[in-house]
Amino acid sequence: MNESWAPDACTLPTAERPFRVAEFDQLFATYLRNVNRVDPQTVDLLLEPAAEATAADLIARESECCSFFTFTLSGAVNLRITVPPARTDVLDGLVARL
Template identity: 75%
Template sequence: MEAPDACTLPTAERPFRVAEFDQLFADHLRDSNRVDPQTLDLTLAPESRATVEDLTARELECCSFFTFTLTPAADHLRLRITVPPTQTAVLDGLQ
């Protein structure tokens, strides 16, 4: 995954953020579904909620073009990630 040009996260910190997403997905990702070019739905283990909330909040601070919608269910979390048309490559990287 590459951080987009519009991202304000310092370049030196970007590999660490990518590693955080990679670890979240390695530990908790159950399924992913590319709804359309601008939308990705992720199904995550319910115990990942605190990590997801923290990570997405920090990501919004530097990459405000993301929209994260977290929907809890009894046995999983759904994280919908939406980006504008100019940022679909970023979503490609997350997928």
């Protein structure tokens, strides 16, 4: 993934970003079942139930460095990702990877 979509507000060290991106890519490649772009600021992802622990760990770590993301994990692994209006480009970059 091209890390250029990651804004300056992300506090994850630049050297670690490719590894984090690879983790998201692996999560989605392995477990993603459906994508629904609710609106410019929101995307709902349906993951396979086996993804729950992996997704929970990854989004917890991502929340520590990128506070503009809001992740909500619920149900049979429904993952909602929201961003503020000024960060829709970041969500666009993430969705483009799916």
